[in-house]
Amino acid sequence: MISLRDVNRSFGDHRVLKDISFDIRPGRMTGFVGGNGAGKTTTMRIILGVLTPDSGSVEVDGAPITPGYRANIGYMPEERGLYPKMQILDQLVYLARLHGKTQKEATANAQGLLERLGLGERMKDPLEDLSLGNQQRAQIAAALVHDPVALILDEPFSGLDPVAVDTTVEVLRDVADSGAPVLFSSHQLDVVERLCDELVILADGQVHAQGTRQELLASATEPEWELHVDADTGWVRDTGVRVQAFDGGRVRFAASSPEQANQVLAEAQRRGTVHHFGQTSRTLHEIFKETIQ
Numbered sequence: 001m002i003s004l005r006d007v008n009r010s011f012g013d014h015r016v017l018k019d020i021s022f023d024i025r026p027g028r029m030t031g032f033v034g035g036n037g038a039g040k041t042t043t044m045r046i047i048l049g050v051l052t053p054d055s056g057s058v059e060v061d062g063a064p065i066t067p068g069y070r071a072n073i074g075y076m077p078e079e080r081g082l083y084p085k086m087q088i089l090d091q092l093v094y095l096a097r098l099h100g101k102t103q104k105e106a107t108a109n110a111q112g113l114l115e116r117l118g119l120g121e122r123m124k125d126p127l128e129d130l131s132l133g134n135q136q137r138a139q140i141a142a143a144l145v146h147d148p149v150a151l152i153l154d155e156p157f158s159g160l161d162p163v164a165v166d167t168t169v170e171v172l173r174d175v176a177d178s179g180a181p182v183l184f185s186s187h188q189l190d191v192v193e194r195l196c197d198e199l200v201i202l203a204d205g206q207v208h209a210q211g212t213r214q215e216l217l218a219s220a221t222e223p224e225w226e227l228h229v230d231a232d233t234g235w236v237r238d239t240g241v242r243v244q245a246f247d248g249g250r251v252r253f254a255a256s257s258p259e260q261a262n263q264v265l266a267e268a269q270r271r272g273t274v275h276h277f278g279q280t281s282r283t284l285h286e287i288f289k290e291t292i293q
């Protein structure tokens with residue numbers, strides 16, 4: 001398990017990270033979300049040792065992280081780092097060899113990953129001949145080619161089409177399933193919602209929430225219900241519940257108890273036909289917006 005403990009970092013007078021503490025658990029995909037400039041990349045660079053914290057520490061299983069462990073992390077930096085003019089396969093083999101793989105292992109890993117990520121036909125092409133999305137896939141392969149002990153990925157899904165997102169999700173899930181801790185940042189909250197086991201929400205350099213999605217849901221405010229009826233639902237506003245969204249015959253509201261929600265249902269039935277009534281699960285998007293407000 002990789003742990004950050006009370007990490008602080010400033011650039012000049014700008015205090016970018018304020019007492020950041022969270023865990024990246026083995027075998028789990030941890031999504032790292034936060035608005036632009038929240039400090040995600042800075043945090044990742046500190047984990048990798050590219051930047052040093054002003055105070056605080058990065059630990060692996062309770063001991064200070066070592067250069068040897070860091071060297072074996074698969075890192076996909078925000079500024080992508082492959083050579084534009086070099087063949088993709090050659091680059092990946094080269095990277096894997098730098099991490100101590102034999103030529104045979106390196107070639108097998110590189111070819112296997114490129115096939116899985118849909119670049120099997122392009123592996124002899126120089127990177128610069130590929131579309132941006134395909135270059136992105138090659139960058140993902142580069143982070144994985146040496147069988148990393150952990151993955152730290154800065155926006156791995158940006159620029160990928162939906163099919164490539166799905167393929168990448170599968171590949172990353174396999175790495176997590178093998179027992180590696182995986183941290184990835186993303187602004188695509190729908191993808192984060194689908195993929196992550198745990199979430200860390202950063203805002204203004206602080207961890208505003210962390211835990212599994214269920215834990216974050218449980219810590220959120222009141223549960224919500226949805227009601228679909230034939231007629232206008234404007235009357236729901238007068239029942240004492242908190243209306244969250246309203247569109248003619250459809251309304252979503254927060255109630256303090258199931259009994260209070262059922263009183264709304266009873267009133268709806270008294271007024272006409274009810275098409276749907278049920279508790280809804282909140283989206284990560286909503287949790288995120290509430291958390292950083």
Ligand SMILES: Nc1ncnc2c1ncn2[C@@H]1O[C@H](COP(=O)(O)OP(=O)(O)OP(=O)(O)O)[C@@H](O)[C@H]1O
Binds near residue numbers: 011034037
């Ligand atoms: N080397 C640096 N020198 C000065 N300021 C920096 C440096 N690196 C980052 N910052 C500042 O630190 C803050 C956090 O930046 P960071 O890149 O970590 O955020 P982020 O959450 O990754 O943002 P985004 O989602 O936009 O990529 C920003 O205000 C940024 O300008």
